[in-house]
Amino acid sequence: MNKAVTVYPIVIDDILSNPGIGFTTAPGLMGNPDRIYDNRGEEQKKYKFTEDSRTYNHPDSKVYFCSVRWRDLETAKGVYNWEALEEKLDYAQSMGCTAVVRCSPYALSEDDDIPAWFRAEHPEEPEFPFWRVDPLITPYVLYWSNLIKAFAARFDGHPVISSVDLTIVGAWGEGGGTEFLKPEAIRQITDAYFDGFKITPLQALLHDSQSVKIMKDRKARVGFRVDCLGDMGGFHGQEWSHMTDFYPQNIQNFNMGDAWEKAPILFEACWHMNDWYLQGWDIDYIIQETLKWHISSFNNKGTVVPEPWKENIKAWLNKMGYRFEIRKFMYDSVVKAGEELEIHALWANVGVAPMYNRYPLVVRLIGQDQTYTLHSGEDIRGWLPDEDIAWEESFSLPDGMSEGEYRLEIGIETGVEEIGNIRLAIEGYTQGYYPMGKLFVERGEEGNG
Numbered sequence: 001m002n003k004a005v006t007v008y009p010i011v012i013d014d015i016l017s018n019p020g021i022g023f024t025t026a027p028g029l030m031g032n033p034d035r036i037y038d039n040r041g042e043e044q045k046k047y048k049f050t051e052d053s054r055t056y057n058h059p060d061s062k063v064y065f066c067s068v069r070w071r072d073l074e075t076a077k078g079v080y081n082w083e084a085l086e087e088k089l090d091y092a093q094s095m096g097c098t099a100v101v102r103c104s105p106y107a108l109s110e111d112d113d114i115p116a117w118f119r120a121e122h123p124e125e126p127e128f129p130f131w132r133v134d135p136l137i138t139p140y141v142l143y144w145s146n147l148i149k150a151f152a153a154r155f156d157g158h159p160v161i162s163s164v165d166l167t168i169v170g171a172w173g174e175g176g177g178t179e180f181l182k183p184e185a186i187r188q189i190t191d192a193y194f195d196g197f198k199i200t201p202l203q204a205l206l207h208d209s210q211s212v213k214i215m216k217d218r219k220a221r222v223g224f225r226v227d228c229l230g231d232m233g234g235f236h237g238q239e240w241s242h243m244t245d246f247y248p249q250n251i252q253n254f255n256m257g258d259a260w261e262k263a264p265i266l267f268e269a270c271w272h273m274n275d276w277y278l279q280g281w282d283i284d285y286i287i288q289e290t291l292k293w294h295i296s297s298f299n300n301k302g303t304v305v306p307e308p309w310k311e312n313i314k315a316w317l318n319k320m321g322y323r324f325e326i327r328k329f330m331y332d333s334v335v336k337a338g339e340e341l342e343i344h345a346l347w348a349n350v351g352v353a354p355m356y357n358r359y360p361l362v363v364r365l366i367g368q369d370q371t372y373t374l375h376s377g378e379d380i381r382g383w384l385p386d387e388d389i390a391w392e393e394s395f396s397l398p399d400g401m402s403e404g405e406y407r408l409e410i411g412i413e414t415g416v417e418e419i420g421n422i423r424l425a426i427e428g429y430t431q432g433y434y435p436m437g438k439l440f441v442e443r444g445e446e447g448n449g
Helices: 083-094 116-121 140-155 183-196 209-217 242-253 273-279 283-292 307-317
Strands: 004-007 063-069 074-076 098-104 161-166 202-205 223-229 265-269 297-299 324-332 334-336 340-349 361-366 371-375 388-396 404-412 434-442
Touching: 004 434, 063 083, 083 098, 098 140, 140 183, 161 183, 183 202, 183 209, 202 209, 223 242, 242 283, 273 283, 273 307, 283 307, 324 404, 324 434
Parallel strands: 063 098, 098 161, 161 202, 202 223, 223 265, 265 297, 334 434
Antiparallel strands: 004 324, 324 340, 340 388, 361 371, 361 404, 404 434
16 A cells, blocks of 8 residues: 555544434434323423434434234235335334334234234134134134235335344234244244345244244344343242343353344333333343343333433443444555555444444545545445454546545445434544545546547
């Protein structure tokens, strides 16, 4: 590298809102509500996490949880109403969010039943409390698999969807009764997801050993989600809890301890965070366990964060998911048009998880009358935490570049204007990119002739 410029960016500890990570958004606490209430209806003093937050009593977010019912998607057998999902994705995009999507087979109320055409075929309802239809004696497995195949064919790689929940059976898609299914039935449903979603990341419920083993045997890229984060004894007191028993044991028992390297780990609150606070549960223990399990995002169900825990939550957010710093950046200060621009940089991912969506790393050269965007060949999904990341790459400059001074910028692009580009944990964010310095482009002899 000749005539190199070396830059040491200034690292920051600000809360960063980025796609696919952090708390899921809380639309009811956004804007400027007159009053704020907790989940028990008690009014709370209004506060913000940062001066420019658009959400009260809750962190800002670029993740929206999007659940859609089977009966709304498949209005007649084999006839799909994708607008039911597209409208929710449009809403997420309008808020500047990516979406975690869950197609739910049914819930427990009449309004959340299986599709009307399926109910007409099988009017009987099982006694098992978490089923609306018996998958053992009806075509549920076939019909649900067909829906998932169509869903994947339409939405795999959608730029607003950050990941998809793999749902098998049970109310709200939360897995109730999965253990009663035959292995071939589970395999038929999970194969529909794995064969269909080649781009969009998947996470499955950490529910039972049989279904997880089937997925692991497939050697598929799949993370996991759990729906009772924070439970420190709300069901059985000190005898058993999700946080001290079920999760730490079964992440290992189900061989999912390394799932985070390829696909996201998502958590949902058991009850509400405010309940944890009123119970006197140890928020730091809960947070540290999630970081050990490589959490990417947390669904707080859109409810308030207790203000005494504000600083604990800020520290949590600064580790959750990916968080990229540039420690050192070197580049050629003078390059000829049509030749190679060499860049050497040292990055660090100081979060606890990688990025799971393939957002391109780009270099921009901004001149007086022209901007050039150079796409890196680097797949930054492989940038794992706790490793020094040496990035070295040569970029071919166009032959026709005008001679003169250019500003060199670095960025990670999402491709969705409302969501914006990835924020790095360094100073200098300017309209989605980070200026690194200036370089001079010369014209070669042929260009001057």
